[in-house]
Amino acid sequence: MSAPLPEAPMPNNEFGDFQTPIELARALVSTLPRTAWTRVLEPTCGVGNFLSAIGERHPDAERVGIEVQPEYAAAASAFGRVITASIFDFDLARDIAWTSATGPTLVVGNPPWVTNSQLSVLGSSNRPARANTENARGIDAITGSSNFDIAEFIWIKLLAEFSDRPVTIAMICKTQVARNVLLHCARQQLPVTGSSLRMIDAKKWFDAGVDACWFTVELGPGKTDYTAATYPSIVASQPDNRIGVIDGQLVANVDAYQRSKQFDGISSLMWRQGIKHDASAVMELTENDGPRTKLGASVDVESEFLFPLFKCTDVYRGKLTEVSRWMIVPQSHTGDDTAQLADSAPKLWKYLTDNAGALDGRKSSIYRNRARFCIFGVGPYTFAPYKIAISGFHKVPQFRMIGPYDGRPAVFDDATYLLPFEDPAACAVAHALLTGQEATDLIAALAFWDSKRPVTKKLLQRIDLSAIARATDRRALRDRARAVHQDSSSIDQAIDNFTDPT
Numbered sequence: 001m002s003a004p005l006p007e008a009p010m011p012n013n014e015f016g017d018f019q020t021p022i023e024l025a026r027a028l029v030s031t032l033p034r035t036a037w038t039r040v041l042e043p044t045c046g047v048g049n050f051l052s053a054i055g056e057r058h059p060d061a062e063r064v065g066i067e068v069q070p071e072y073a074a075a076a077s078a079f080g081r082v083i084t085a086s087i088f089d090f091d092l093a094r095d096i097a098w099t100s101a102t103g104p105t106l107v108v109g110n111p112p113w114v115t116n117s118q119l120s121v122l123g124s125s126n127r128p129a130r131a132n133t134e135n136a137r138g139i140d141a142i143t144g145s146s147n148f149d150i151a152e153f154i155w156i157k158l159l160a161e162f163s164d165r166p167v168t169i170a171m172i173c174k175t176q177v178a179r180n181v182l183l184h185c186a187r188q189q190l191p192v193t194g195s196s197l198r199m200i201d202a203k204k205w206f207d208a209g210v211d212a213c214w215f216t217v218e219l220g221p222g223k224t225d226y227t228a229a230t231y232p233s234i235v236a237s238q239p240d241n242r243i244g245v246i247d248g249q250l251v252a253n254v255d256a257y258q259r260s261k262q263f264d265g266i267s268s269l270m271w272r273q274g275i276k277h278d279a280s281a282v283m284e285l286t287e288n289d290g291p292r293t294k295l296g297a298s299v300d301v302e303s304e305f306l307f308p309l310f311k312c313t314d315v316y317r318g319k320l321t322e323v324s325r326w327m328i329v330p331q332s333h334t335g336d337d338t339a340q341l342a343d344s345a346p347k348l349w350k351y352l353t354d355n356a357g358a359l360d361g362r363k364s365s366i367y368r369n370r371a372r373f374c375i376f377g378v379g380p381y382t383f384a385p386y387k388i389a390i391s392g393f394h395k396v397p398q399f400r401m402i403g404p405y406d407g408r409p410a411v412f413d414d415a416t417y418l419l420p421f422e423d424p425a426a427c428a429v430a431h432a433l434l435t436g437q438e439a440t441d442l443i444a445a446l447a448f449w450d451s452k453r454p455v456t457k458k459l460l461q462r463i464d465l466s467a468i469a470r471a472t473d474r475r476a477l478r479d480r481a482r483a484v485h486q487d488s489s490s491i492d493q494a495i496d497n498f499t500d501p502t
C-alpha cells in the first residue's frame with residue numbers, strides 16, 4: 001500500500017491503491033449473511049485478500065477476480081481465477097465466463113480510492129470511457145460531473161449491470177459514496193431490497209483521514225427499500241441509526257425524519273452567515289486593555305467600527321459572557337465604498353491603509369472589482385442587537401441567544417450562522433423553538449455529522465419555525481423562552497407572531 005500524503009489522504013496514484021489488510025477482509029466477510037454463495041466476484045481485487053477471506057469461509061464458491069496491475073493479479077491468483085484487465089472494459093454481469101451454475105452471487109471488494117479529477121491531474125487513462133457505459137442507467141449523470149469518485153462510478157456500474165438478477169454487493173467505500181449510491185438507487189428505482197453501512201476506522205486500517213464504511217446492498221425481487229441500517233463499527237451487533245431516502249430526499253436519521261417531517265419547510269426568518277473578510281490579522285483584534293493586534297500592538301480606530309466578535313467555537317462552547325475579541329466592520333453593506341472612510345473615519349482609514357498588504361493580497365475572486373477593504377456577510381442584520389447563533393462546524397447543534405455588549409451588537413465569523421432580532425422576546429421565542437424536540441429531531445434527520453460543515457444555511461432555512469410554534473404547547477414554549485429572557489411581558493405577542501407570521 002502506498003503511504004498517503006499527510007494533507008491529502010487519498011493516494012496519489014492512478015490505481016487508488018489501498019490494499020485491504022487480510023484481518024479486515026476476514027472481519028468484513030464475517031458480517032455477511034451466511035449464504036452458500038455459488039459465485040463470488042471481486043472487481044479490482046488487488047493482491048486478493050478478499051478472495052482469500054471468502055475462500056476460508058466459503059471454499060465451495062467459485063471465485064473470480066479482476067485486477068489491472070499484473071503483479072497484483074499474479075498474487076491474487078492463489079485465491080481464485082484472476083483476469084488481468086481493466087473493469088472499465090467489462091460488463092461485469094455478462095462478460096465473465098463462470099463454470100458454476102447460476103446461484104447466489106456475491107460481489108465484494110474495495111474499489112480504487114481516487115477521484116476523476118485526481119486522475120486528470122495524473123494524466124491517467126485508468127478511468128471509465130463514457131462510450132462503454134451508455135447502457136448503464138444514471139452513469140451519464142455521474143460521469144457528467146468533473147469530480148466524481150471512481151468508487152461511486154464502479155458502484156453505479158455494478159448496480160446497473162446486475163439490476164436484472166439477485167445479487168449482494170458489499171464493498172468498502174467512503175460513507176459519502178454510500179449515501180450517493182443509496183440516493184441513486186432510489187432515483188433510478190433499482191430493485192434494492194435492503195442495505196447497510198458499517199463504519200470502518202479508516203485511520204487504523206488504511207492510515208487515511210476519510211469516513212469509510214462497509215456498504216452492503218441486496219438486489220433482487222421483492223419490496224424495494226432505500227433505507228440502510230448503520231452500524232457504528234464493523235463488529236457492532238446492533239445498528240445505531242438508519243439513513244435513507246424518504247419522499248425523494250436523503251435523510252440522516254429516518255426515525256427522526258418521520259417524527260419531524262411536518263416541520264421540514266421554509267423558515268419564516270432568513271438565516272445569515274457571519275462575516276467573511278479573509279484577513280484575520282488585520283480585521284480581528286484581541287481585547288487586552290483595549291483592542292490590540294495579535295502581535296500586541298494597540299489599535300486606535302473610531303469605536304463605531306469595532307464590534308464584539310465571537311467565533312464558531314465560542315458559540316458552540318457558550319463562551320459568550322466576556323468580550324475577548326473585536327472585529328473591524330468597515331462597511332454596513334458589502335457594496336459600500338470604503339474610500340470614503342478617509343474623510344469619515346480617518347483613524348480607521350490610517351489603520352487599514354497601514355495594513356493594506358494583507359487586505360490587497362486577498363486571493364479569493366469574490367474581492368475582485370470590489371471596494372478595497374470590503375467584507376462579506378454584512379448588512380442590516382449584522383447590526384441587529386439580538387441574535388440566535390449556531391456553529392456550522394460542530395457536531396452537536398447548540399443554538400445561543402446573544403444580546404448586545406455595552407450596547408454594541410455581537411458579530412460572528414463566517415463559520416457561524418445567525419438569525420437577527422430587534423426584539424429580545426422574539427429572539428427568546430425563536431431560541432425556544434430551535435431548542436425544542438421538534439427542531440432537534442429535524443436537525444438530526446437532515447445533518448450528516450461526518451460532513452465538514454454539517455449545519456448549513458440551507459439546512460437551517462428548512463426549519464419551519466411557524467409550524468413548530470403551532471405544534472408546540474404554548475405554556476412549555478413560554479417557559480422555555482423565559483429561561484433565556486426574563487421580561488415575560490412581550491413573550492405571548494412574540495409567540496403569536498411566530499404562529500401567524502403574516
Ligand SMILES: C[S@@+](CC[C@H](N)C(=O)[O-])C[C@H]1O[C@@H](n2cnc3c(N)ncnc32)[C@H](O)[C@@H]1O
Pocket residue numbers: 014015016017018019020021043044045046047048049050066067068069072085086087088109110111112113126127
Ligand atoms: C483500494 S485497492 C483494493 C484492492 C483489493 N480490492 C483489496 O481490497 O485489497 C484498489 C485496487 O483496484 C485496482 N484497480 C485500479 N483500477 C482498476 C481497473 N481499472 N480495473 C481493475 N482493477 C483496478 C488497483 O490496482 C488496486 O489493486
